[in-house]
Amino acid sequence: MALEKPFSDKDRFICIYPAYINSRKTIPQGRRIPQEKGVDNPTATEIRDVLQAGGFNIVLENKAYTRELFHRDQNLRGRVRVQLKNDDGSAVNDKYPNRKSVYLYVAETIPKLKTRVHASGGASSQQGGDKGKKGKKKGKR
DSSP, X not given: OOOOOOTTSXXXXXXXXXXXXXXXXXXXXXXXXXXXXXXXXXXXXXXXXXXXXXXXXXXXXXXXXXXXXXXXXXXXXXXXXXXXXXXXSOBSSTTOOSHHHHHHHHHHHGGGSTTTOOOTTOOOOXXXXXXXXXXXXXXXX
16 A cells, blocks of 8 residues: 655645746646636746745746746746645645635736836836937048
């Protein structure tokens, strides 16, 4: 009889790849939630930040999703492991009893991050570019 590992073991945590909640991906490309609830190009660090703030026990790993075409791109790398159940089998957080509820929580919380919220009135303006061009000539002297 094989002994099962406890739910608190890191190997029993669920995995969340950014592709699971990416609204730009299709279901065959790995999206696991409805497109309208997805996030535009999330990163593993954003997922980590949201889950840490939510009080989840997590581990960030430098792994690439197998369906990603560009495995070497560092922006696409990363997966987050999340503890979903306690050792007795009960949910760690009663609001999120299964993996899909965690996916939806992450997808609705990432757009609220400070790094995602852009100030609407802070448009940078570039000033004229013709200053200082006097005296520059092309060709021989």
